[in-house]
Amino acid sequence: MSEVAVLSPSRFSLYTICVAELLARRGVKLSAIYVRRLLNPRRVVDEYRRDGSRLLRKVLRKLVLRRRAYRAAPYQTIADLMKTEHITHRTVGDLGRRRGIPVIACSDLNDAAVVEGLRRTGPELVVFTGGGLLRRDLLAAAGKGVLNCHMGVLPRYRGMDVIPWPILEGEPGEVGLTVHYMDEGLDTGDLLAQRRIPPRRGESIRQVYDRFEPIMVRDLVQACLDVLEGRAQRRPQALAAGRQYFVMHPRLMAIAERKLQAGPGDAAAPAPP
């Protein structure tokens, strides 16, 4: 049986819980889940520098409200996915205890203890569900590599906020998801799978994010199975065809939001309430 390790940004991550649970249900043996500690001053400073005031909203959604952050919607959210798949784990720790998977806390995913843990257990593949850039030592200990699902179309849209950026640039058709291997760069590793999912008319950017999360879970799990079963084909990115994007300023985000509300979007798709 193939062994896979999972890297997680937080023990409360619904994304990690869904990916790990669905992999386990499909017969993948999980060697360990490495989870970044939340109460880590360096992490708080780094994330505040990157996200600014948005960090507070992120904390509220991801740590306080969690499944309650998702309202009833005419599309599936990650909370709906958990309901339909009967995934009841409250934390990554719960999942580990119930399934007998070691859950190892770390300050940073690049910590020596994580690298050493991967070297010792030698997983065939590592699945990334968030937690920052990865360094060479960790990547070298990751068997066939580390898989990530990027919320954006690569190679064109690398980096942050690459859902609103194509909308702001008048390219809503370039909104989508990409599963790729991670390397030391930012979203520069070889591609595995990709889908473009144009936003729907009248949808908000938050709704697009919410709609994409369960699709990311499924695409990442499927790509993982494809790699393990030898069906996946990796292709290098044409890096010159893309740009790196950074966190979008609130004034630009407001313009992107207005553009999305006004359309054109996917006229065939139903508008959310």
Next chain:
Amino acid sequence: MPARALTPSLPAELREGWSAALRLDAAVLEAMPCPLARTRAAATSFGLTPLPEPRFEPPRAVEAASEKPSFRALSEPVLLTLRRHVYAREEPAVVARWAETTLRFCEVRLSSLERRATEKCGDAARARLHVLHLAAFLLDHGAQAGDARFLNTVLKLLEARWLVRRAGLARDLAGPGPALPAALFQLRLRLASERALAELSRGGSP
């Protein structure tokens, strides 16, 4: 020349600042680093009386292509040369390389930019002027390339209190003084970024 009707959405301090700039001597405006060069479009878009276009003739052109782009190597002569390239629409590959490197540096080092600029320039006033000049280059390049990432970074820079002093703008613009070049760059950046935002809102490029 009578001033045309002003756009109500333009902050009052910018309107007042522009009026103060109109009263400045042309020689002051043409002194390098020429903070208000190529501001006609931004001014007219808000119904402001444009300034006479100052000559933009950097005293010493440097070969920006021969330098490896970095924040450390981004001197005032390099910035002036890059701006001249932008205005003349020449050396696009060289300009794009410098702009991309500078954009990335500003984004990744935003929180430590003041310290790094002060270490590079020797004192806080020169550091402030240097970063405002750098921001003007980024904004001009972004406008020409139709790339809103540069506007995005400049909007973040304009929120840095060490860089932008809203309260003292009118006083700094009142006449020749050590704070004048930075105040003029600040005026230019805020006016040009407001125009770029308005263009984006209308569906155009920044």
